Amino acid sequence: MKTDVEELTPTRVKLTVEVPFDELKPNLDRAYKEISKQVRIKGFRPGKVPAPLIDQYVGRGAVLQEAVNDALPELYGRAVEETEIFVLGQPDVEITTLDDGKELAFTAEVDVRPKFEVPDYDDLEVTVEEAAVTDEEIEETLNTLRERFGSLTAADRPAQEGDFVSIDLAAAIDGEAVEDASTTGYSYEVGSGSSVEGLDDALAGMSAGESTTFTSTLVGGERAGEQAEITVTVQSVKVKNLPEADDEFAQLASEFxxxxxxxxxxxxxxxxxxxxxxxxxxxxxxxxxxxxxxxxxxxxxxxxxxxxxxxxxxxxxxxxxxxxxxxxxxxxxxxxxxxxxxxxxxxxxxxxxxxxxxxxxxxxxxxxxxxxxxxxxxxxxxxxxxxxxxxxxxxxxxxxxxxxxxxxxxxxxxxxxxxxxxxxxxxxxxxxxxxxxxxxxxxxxxxxxxxxxxxxxxxxxxxxxxxxxxxxxxxxxxxxxxxxxxx
The missing domain is CATH 1.10.3120.10 (Trigger factor, C-terminal domain)
Incomplete structure (x- = not known):
């Protein structure tokens, strides 16, 4: 087998492979055997049909095609190994010559890892962040822990930022309800900005039992990205109470x-x-x-x-x-x-x-x-x-x-x-x-x-x-x- 390599670009090559026909004999034998199992010729059991009859009834071209398809992966792999290229992805293969009894030739274009030299790196310098821990970071982490142990209690007043409200949401476009943009009993933290734009402004100052409507862009569902009239109804307003950061809390939340x-x-x-x-x-x-x-x-x-x-x-x-x-x-x-x-x-x-x-x-x-x-x-x-x-x-x-x-x-x-x-x-x-x-x-x-x-x-x-x-x-x-x- 002879293989030539042509560099098309720094990242793509073309392999031209020429294979003597006698190297295909094992593949031809397998092709005849496989086709013999599939054809039905009177007087012969499946798998026992002689090669001349297969050529006569099926055609030598079909046998050659089966043999070439069987041989190509191995031939391509050998070509890559012999030329010592590092291929990336699958090749584009084209049969250029199939001369029965003489020669098989094909080309394979494939991406390859580019050739380059690693630059010197002994003088590289980089800067990273400091590892010092500030008191503010400790308190922020402690407050996050306190949040997990917080409890909600009903607030007999209008909603404020940081409150938790239970709300019903209904959306409509041109008077038609948008079912997948509606929900009931949705728990939401006022001011979190985690829902549709405008919801926080609408909720500020609302009390339990009140409703209001505002216009916003839907962020989910089949009609995401469209403007809709959104009606929000407040069912309840609750405030979150955090435990004091004291020894009792340390014993409750940790092993200390x-x-x-x-x-x-x-x-x-x-x-x-x-x-x-x-x-x-x-x-x-x-x-x-x-x-x-x-x-x-x-x-x-x-x-x-x-x-x-x-x-x-x-x-x-x-x-x-x-x-x-x-x-x-x-x-x-x-x-x-x-x-x-x-x-x-x-x-x-x-x-x-x-x-x-x-x-x-x-x-x-x-x-x-x-x-x-x-x-x-x-x-x-x-x-x-x-x-x-x-x-x-x-x-x-x-x-x-x-x-x-x-x-x-x-x-x-x-x-x-x-x-x-x-x-x-x-x-x-x-x-x-x-x-x-x-x-x-x-x-x-x-x-x-x-x-x-x-x-x-x-x-x-x-x-x-x-x-x-x-x-x-x-x-x-x-x-x-x-x-x-x-x-």
């Missing part, structure tokens, strides 16, 4: 005896969160800085696929939240053109970053061991809340193991890059990310026992586990508090 112990724990948790954010920012900014030093041509099809993937992901999220795309854009205060431009730019940067990390991994001869794949699956499974065996089976069945290997390789390449970057916070303090990772790792007994996790993976797992446990405890105690009879 005093409010100062609870505040100290919140400071520790917030500090951990900020240190984790520093690690994430350092990784993102290091890659961004290196990307700024190199120009990488990008295959249009690969970028288009990434744009489509991001749009599909957004559509799924919108479906789960019950929002339309128009409503989402309205909430984000962006036009469709602006949003599409942002998605396209993010997709280009993601593709470019992937190419850069792939090349860095090749240059540094990084590899992935089975143990590293297992660790990655375990970490992902913990974050997703599923069993590692279940996730591993899903990845195997769906053919995602190569993508998983690529993801782990890119992560290792990014870790290597960050090790060579000077990182300072906004106050000018130089940071040692390895020391931060060891510190976070050291705070987790599970991570220390594991030993095989990277410090970053252990910290991420610990953070997710710790946050989930804290939230579960707070939720359980909040439920217990609500179940207690009022005195």
């Amino acid at each position: 005896d005093t409010i100062e112990e609870l505040r100290a724990d919140l400071r520790t948790r917030l500090g951990r969160n900020k240190r984790m954010q520093q690690i994430g920012q350092a990784r993102d900014k290091a890659l961004e800085a290196l990307l700024g030093r190199v120009d990488i041509p990008l295959p249009d099809k690969v970028v288009e696929d990434e744009i489509q993937r991001r749009n599909e992901q957004l559509e799924q999220q919108l479906q789960w939240s019950g929002l339309t795309r128009d409503a989402y854009l309205a909430n984000e205060d962006k036009t469709a053109e602006e949003f599409d431009a942002e998605i396209a730019e993010a997709a280009r940067q993601a593709v470019k970053g992937g190419f850069l990390l792939d090349q860095l991994a090749l240059d540094e001869e990084l590899g992935v061991e089975n143990e590293e794949l297992s660790e990655y699956v375990v970490t992902q499974a913990m974050q997703m809340g599923v069993q590692p065996q279940q996730l591993a089976q899903h990845l195997t069945d769906s053919g995602q193991i190569p993508a998983l290997v690529s993801e782990v390789l890119r992560s290792k390449a990014l870790n290597l890059l960050v090790e060579h970057v000077k990182i300072t916070d906004e106050a000018g303090n130089e940071l040692d990310l390895e020391a931060i990772q060891r510190e976070l790792n050291g705070e987790t007994a599970e991570a220390a026992e594991a030993g095989t996790e990277t410090a970053e993976e252990a910290a991420e797992t610990a953070e997710a586990t710790e946050a989930a446990e804290a939230e579960d405890k707070a939720a359980d105690k909040a439920e217990e508090a609500k179940d207690k009879p009022e005195s």
Whole structure:
């Protein structure tokens, strides 16, 4: 087999492959056997029809077509392997010569990973946010916790910002009711801005039993984006009472005896969160800085696929939240053109970053061991809340193991890059990310026992586990508090 490579663009090549006809003999034999099972010729059982009769009744051309279709995937794979190109996506294949008994020739145009050199990164410098925790942040977090233990009591007065109202909503366009934009007994926080525009203004000053009508744009349903007359009726007005931030509340909401112990724990948790954010920012900014030093041509099809993937992901999220795309854009205060431009730019940067990390991994001869794949699956499974065996089976069945290997390789390449970057916070303090990772790792007994996790993976797992446990405890105690009879 002979293969020539023609570079059409820096990201697309054309393979011209010539195959001696005798290499197709195994494929021809399989083609005759397969067709023999399908034809019915008197005097011969299925699968036992001789080749000359198949040629006579079915035609040699059909046999050749079956044989070529069977041979092409393997022949294309061999051509790619021999030319040592890194292909992206599926090829456009065209049979150029099929000379029975002599030769098969075909071309295959396919996108390839562009060739470029990774720029020097030893002198890169990035700045991340400080990890200092302020008293205001502690109080804000404490107030959020108090909100979870708050109770609603009826207010014998008009609604104000921050009140919770039970309302009925009805919408009409040109006098015709819009059924999917109407609801009853809807609990809403006045001033939250989480519903149709104009609702907060309409509710301010309304008392239980009162109704009013205003004009707004529908954000959901079949007629989203259209102007409608919306009638709101207030059924009740309630005010939220928060528990005092004292020792009694600390004992109710946590495992601590005093409010100062609870505040100290919140400071520790917030500090951990900020240190984790520093690690994430350092990784993102290091890659961004290196990307700024190199120009990488990008295959249009690969970028288009990434744009489509991001749009599909957004559509799924919108479906789960019950929002339309128009409503989402309205909430984000962006036009469709602006949003599409942002998605396209993010997709280009993601593709470019992937190419850069792939090349860095090749240059540094990084590899992935089975143990590293297992660790990655375990970490992902913990974050997703599923069993590692279940996730591993899903990845195997769906053919995602190569993508998983690529993801782990890119992560290792990014870790290597960050090790060579000077990182300072906004106050000018130089940071040692390895020391931060060891510190976070050291705070987790599970991570220390594991030993095989990277410090970053252990910290991420610990953070997710710790946050989930804290939230579960707070939720359980909040439920217990609500179940207690009022005195």
